[in-house]
Amino acid sequence: MIAIAKRDFKSYFSSPIGYVCVAVVLAFFGYFYYQVLVAGMSSLIGRVYSIMFTWCMMVIPIITMRSFSEDRKNKTDQALITAPVSVTGIVVGKFLAAFGVFALIILGSVIPCVFISFFGSPNWSIILGNAVASLLYGAAMVSIGLFISSLTTSQVIAAIGSFAIAIFLMIIDTLSSTIDNAFVTKLVNWISFNKRYSSFTQGLFSISNIVFFLSVAAVFIFLTARKLESRRWS
Amino acid sequence: MIEVSHLTKRYGVNIALDDVSFSVEEGSVVGFLGPNGAGKSTTMNIITGYLSASEGEVTIGGYNTIENPNEAKKLIGYLPEQPPLYVDMTVKEYLNFMYDLKKATLPREKHLEEICKLAKIDNVYTRLVGNLSKGYRQRVGIAQALIGNPPVLILDEPTVGLDPKQIIEIRNLIKSLGRNHTVILSSHILSEVQAVCKRVLVINKGRLVADGTADQLAHNLSTDHRLIARIDGPENELVHAIRTLDHVVDAVSYGEKEPNVYEIAIEADENYDIRRNLFALLARKGWPMLSLRNTELTLEEVFLRLTSGEDPNYFNKSKKGGQKS
Numbered sequence: 001m002i003a004i005a006k007r008d009f010k011s012y013f014s015s016p017i018g019y020v021c022v023a024v025v026l027a028f029f030g031y032f033y034y035q036v037l038v039a040g041m042s043s044l045i046g047r048v049y050s051i052m053f054t055w056c057m058m059v060i061p062i063i064t065m066r067s068f069s070e071d072r073k074n075k076t077d078q079a080l081i082t083a084p085v086s087v088t089g090i091v092v093g094k095f096l097a098a099f100g101v102f103a104l105i106i107l108g109s110v111i112p113c114v115f116i117s118f119f120g121s122p123n124w125s126i127i128l129g130n131a132v133a134s135l136l137y138g139a140a141m142v143s144i145g146l147f148i149s150s151l152t153t154s155q156v157i158a159a160i161g162s163f164a165i166a167i168f169l170m171i172i173d174t175l176s177s178t179i180d181n182a183f184v185t186k187l188v189n190w191i192s193f194n195k196r197y198s199s200f201t202q203g204l205f206s207i208s209n210i211v212f213f214l215s216v217a218a219v220f221i222f223l224t225a226r227k228l229e230s231r232r233w234s
Numbered sequence: 235m236i237e238v239s240h241l242t243k244r245y246g247v248n249i250a251l252d253d254v255s256f257s258v259e260e261g262s263v264v265g266f267l268g269p270n271g272a273g274k275s276t277t278m279n280i281i282t283g284y285l286s287a288s289e290g291e292v293t294i295g296g297y298n299t300i301e302n303p304n305e306a307k308k309l310i311g312y313l314p315e316q317p318p319l320y321v322d323m324t325v326k327e328y329l330n331f332m333y334d335l336k337k338a339t340l341p342r343e344k345h346l347e348e349i350c351k352l353a354k355i356d357n358v359y360t361r362l363v364g365n366l367s368k369g370y371r372q373r374v375g376i377a378q379a380l381i382g383n384p385p386v387l388i389l390d391e392p393t394v395g396l397d398p399k400q401i402i403e404i405r406n407l408i409k410s411l412g413r414n415h416t417v418i419l420s421s422h423i424l425s426e427v428q429a430v431c432k433r434v435l436v437i438n439k440g441r442l443v444a445d446g447t448a449d450q451l452a453h454n455l456s457t458d459h460r461l462i463a464r465i466d467g468p469e470n471e472l473v474h475a476i477r478t479l480d481h482v483v484d485a486v487s488y489g490e491k492e493p494n495v496y497e498i499a500i501e502a503d504e505n506y507d508i509r510r511n512l513f514a515l516l517a518r519k520g521w522p523m524l525s526l527r528n529t530e531l532t533l534e535e536v537f538l539r540l541t542s543g544e545d546p547n548y549f550n551k552s553k554k555g556g557q558k559s
Contacts, residue, residue, distance in 0.1 A: 003334030007320070014322045079318035079378070082282040083335045084304040232286040234245075 001085060004093030008067070009100045017066075021059050022105050028055050029109045037116075045113065045122065046201035049130040052109070053197055056102075056134060057141065057170060061162030063101050064145025065155045067094045068224070073153045081228070088225045095146055095221055102138040106131050126203055133200030136213035137193060141166065143220035150227045169193045235260040235386060235416040236281065240290035243276055243440075250276045251287070252440040258433075260385070263412035265431030266420035267537060273440040274420040275315050278390050281418070282312040294386060308337070311384040315391055317375025321364030325355060325374055328363055329381065338382035345381070352407060353377035368395035376404065380411075387411060389419040393426060405430050424537055436540050443540045451540075461500045461509065461528050462488075467521030469496045479515055481506045495524060 012018030029052055036047045071077040080090050113127045148161040173195060176188040189195055196209040236258040243251040251273045258264050268274045279285040281292050283299050283306065292299045297306040320328055329346050338345065350356040353373045358366060363374060372395050379387055392408065393401045408430050411417060421427050427434055428448045436444040436451070444451055465472055469487050476485040481503045488497035502508040509526065516523050 003331055006334075007323070007331045010327075011320065011322050074318075074321070075314060075316045076318040076320055078279075078284050078312070078314045078316075079332065079335070082284050082307060082310065082312045082314075083332075084307040084337055085335065086304070232284065 001089040001093040001096075004080065004085070004090055005096035005100070008094055008097030012063070012097065012101050017062070018101055021063055021101060022108065025052075025055055025059050025105045026108045028052065030112065033112045043122075045127050046130055046203065049109075049134060050198055050201040052134075053137070053194065053201075054170065056105070056138060057166040058163070059105070060102060060138065060141045061145050061148075061159045061166060064098050064142055064149050064162060065159035066149070067098055067146050068150040068228075069153050069155050069158045077228075081232070087228045088221070090228065091146065091150075091221050091225045095143060095217075098142045098146065099139055102142060103135060106134045106138065109134075129203060129205060130201055133197055136200075136210060137197050140193070140213045140216035140220075143217040143224070147220045147224045147227065150224045235295055236418070237293040238277070238281065238290070239292075241277065241280060241287045241292070242289040243273075243280065243285065244288045250440055251280075253290070254437070254440070254442050255290075256435055256442060256445060258416055258418060260416055261412070261414065262433060263408065263417045263419070263431045265427030265434045266418055266437065267422065267424065267427050267434055268420075268437040269422060272437045274437060275390055276440075277437070278312075278388050278418070278420060279314075282310055282388055283307055284312075284314075308382070309384055309386050311379035311381070311387045313375045313379040313387075313389045313392055315394075317371055317378070319363045319371055319374060319378075321362070324362050325350075325359050325366075328374065329377060332378045332381050336382045340383060345383075349377045349380045352380065354403065369397060369400055372396055373400075373404075376407075385415055387415050387417045387419075389417065391420055391422075393421070393423070401426070436537065438540060461502070461512075461526060463498050463500060463512070463526045464491060464495055464524040465498060465516060465521050466495050466524060467516075467519070472496060472498060472521065475515060475519060476500055476512070479508065479511055481508050481511070492524075 012021075029048065032048045032051050036042050036044065036051075040047075068077070071080065081087070085093075110127060110131055113122050113124075116122045117124075144165055145158075145162040148165065149155075149158040152158050152161070169192070172188050173192050176185045176192075179185060179188070196212055199206060199209060238257065239255045241251050241254040242249070254273070254277060266274050266277070276285065280287050281294070281299070283303050286300070292306075294306040295309045297309070299306045320331070323331065326346075329349070330342070333342060333346065347356075350359055353376050355370060355373050355377055358370055358374075363371065366374065372392070376389070376392060379389065389408070393404050396404060405426065408417060408419060412430075419427075419430065432447060434444070434446065434448050434451060435442060469490070473485050473487050476482055476498060483501045483503060485498055485500045488499060491497045500508070500512070512526075513523065
């Protein structure tokens with residue numbers, strides 16, 4: 001498990017993919033820090049993160065698209081599955097690697113605040129709250145991306161599939177306003193990643209939201225493991 | 235060491251393996267032979283736990299591969315048909331990764347060094363796997379299978395893509411590993427199986443069709459009462475004279491092989507040795523016999539006979555040619 005996580009994490013950075021993902025998203029973070037804090041004359045760090053929510057959603061499918069599809073295509077999955085590691089171990093290893101790249105981005109996003117703290121006194125609890133929220137949301141999204149990646153041998157299809165789900169989860173809010181059914185509205189609000197995430201950016205640390213994101217991550221890790229397992233039987 | 239019992243693998247309506255059972259004792263090298271698509275790789279994939287069987291079970295060193303997969307997998311070193319290599323790693327990184335993945339406990343540096351020497355990849359140790367030639371990749375694949383010194387080695391076509399010199403090296407390596415490992419190797423190169431393996435399993439269309447040593451297989455299927463002789467003499471008279479000999483069922487000429495020397499295939503009654511009578515006849519007639527051999531099948535012919543529906547009988551097949559000439 002640790003071996004797989006280490007190898008996969010390294011492999012992100014032995015090709016340009018890891019550098020590009022981290023650099024592009026951090027560049028956007030930098031831009032929105034400027035937009036919100038300097039140009040907007042605001043001190044609400046949460047706004048930076050709520051704007052960046054979309055961009056994080058876009059970058060995660062790119063990080064996860066190759067996890068399982070590439071292994072399956074190059075038949076390296078034979079080495080993993082015939083090794084004395086459980087399938088859940090393999091999936092968790094891959095999850096940690098992909099999540100590690102995302103965590104690196106979020107870690108990088110805090111850098112501007114470190115500089116701000118030299119000249120002022122930023123509210124660290126809000127900054128860390130936002131970062132943790134992003135990590136939670138990232139964990140859920142990474143596990144969904146891994147699951148999609150385990151369904152196909154094509155990285156492109158894996159990426160597009162994860163994009164579709166990411167975008168669907170983003171626009172699901174707008175659905176709730178168009179449907180006139182109390183139950184559906186409630187359901188949609190319950191699923192909405194956006195709603196749960198934005199409550200963090202407003203500084204609300206709700207246990208139910210934390211549990212929600214962690215559960216989504218766990219469910220999709222479980223489903224991915226089952227998917228790998230089922231391939232042996234087909 | 236390896237118990238395979240009643241393995242069946244179905245893909246929808248296609249049956250890839252049909253009730254395959256065999257067992258392999260500790261310390262033997264077994265060749266797995268079959269035409270393409272016969273089920274060799276499927277069987278190996280099931281033994282190593284990459285695939286699951288629709289029915290039947292596999293036990294490795296007492297561990298069932300379904301109930302104790304991790305224990306069973308620890309005992310196996312597997313080289314799949316396509317070596318599972320990460321092209322973005324160096325050989326060193328890759329072997330270290332496989333070392334961790336397999337949870338090997340032998341002293342890392344020393345163990346990897348030994349394996350590299352065995353597989354002869356120490357000169358490419360720091361190069362990227364992606365830049366290696368097919369032969370070297372295959373050897374890295376073999377090295378990977380040896381990590382952790384597992385008692386069972388499953389090698390799926392280990393010499394594919396190697397040059398003749400490397401093939402001999404790898405065969406010798408497998409032979410030497412066979413002394414203290416249990417090895418199953420698949421191949422469709424018959425000479426390889428003959429050179430390396432004591433025992434041969436022939437699989438065709440998902441069924442095990444033969445099991446025995448190469449010599450046994452050849453002997454069982456061959457027919458000792460069929461002879462092929464090269465005789466210096468007039469063709470028609472030769473054939474006629476031999477036909478009239480007692481216990482001869484048929485004689486056919488294969489045509490002129492050397493100037494005025496004809497090759498004659500002779501079929502005698504079963505369980506009757508006509509070699510002495512034949513010699514006496516030819517001596518009487520003054521036709522020198524230049525060679526005499528029986529039609530004992532080569533492994534190649536055994537293989538063809540076992541794996542094709544038709545009877546590739548050397549005698550009958552040559553008969554047609556003989557009549558033409």
